[in-house]
Amino acid sequence: MIKKGLLYSETHEWVQAEGKTAYVGISDYAQDTLGSIVFVDLPSVGDTINKGEVFGAVESVKAASDLYAPVGFTVLEINEALVDAPELLNEDPYTNWLLKVELLDEGELEGLLEDNKYELCCK
Numbered sequence: 081m082i083k084k085g086l087l088y089s090e091t092h093e094w095v096q097a098e099g100k101t102a103y104v105g106i107s108d109y110a111q112d113t114l115g116s117i118v119f120v121d122l123p124s125v126g127d128t129i130n131k132g133e134v135f136g137a138v139e140s141v142k143a144a145s146d147l148y149a150p151v152g153f154t155v156l157e158i159n160e161a162l163v164d165a166p167e168l169l170n171e172d173p174y175t176n177w178l179l180k181v182e183l184l185d186e187g188e189l190e191g192l193l194e195d196n197k198y199e200l201c202c203k
Contacts, residue, residue, distance in 0.1 A: 081108045083174045087189055088198035089150035094174070097189055103177040104150065106138065109202045111173045114140040120166040122158045122178060129153055131188050136178070138169070151188040153181035 086094040092110035096103045111117060119139040129135045129149045136147040157180035162168055168176040183189070193201065 082195050082199050082202070083108075084195050086174070086195060087150070087192035088195065089148065089192055090201060091148045091150070092202075093147060093150045095150050095189065095192060096177075097183065097186070100183050100186060101156070102151070102153070102181050102183055104153070104179045104181055105177040106147070106169060106173050107198070107202075108173050110138075110145070111169050114138060114143055114145060116141045117166045117169045120162045120169070120178070122162070123155050125155050125157060127155045128184070129155070130184070131191075138166070147178070150192055152184035153179075154184065156180045156182055 086096050088094050088107060092107045094105050094107055117138055117140045121137040123135050131149050131152045133149050134146045135149050138145050159177055162176060
């Protein structure tokens with residue numbers, strides 16, 4: 081399932097922006113490909129990450145995958161629920177966002193894929 085109204089990266093992260101504030105997560109395709117997620121490594125509040133940089137990792141019983149910043153941001157909040165229960169990403173990767181961030185450059189959103197274009201790359 082691809083949630084409508086979000087922006088996606090080719091590395092399967094999503095962004096939901098509201099002005100300079102945004103939520104970042106992983107797509108349903110990503111969680112499904114990984115399988116049962118057992119660990120999430122996230123940056124600290126206050127960290128600044130540039131577009132394309134690794135900002136964390138998701139580990140499953142069969143693989144580990146780096147998380148790449150779809151846009152540049154400063155971390156405002158991490159989803160603490162995922163630290164204790166990373167399997168929530170398998171249940172709903174859209175409700176269970178990874179980070180709440182402040183965008184460094186809203187113009188970087190233009191480089192992301194709209195849901196219909198992301199759907200084409202994930203078939």
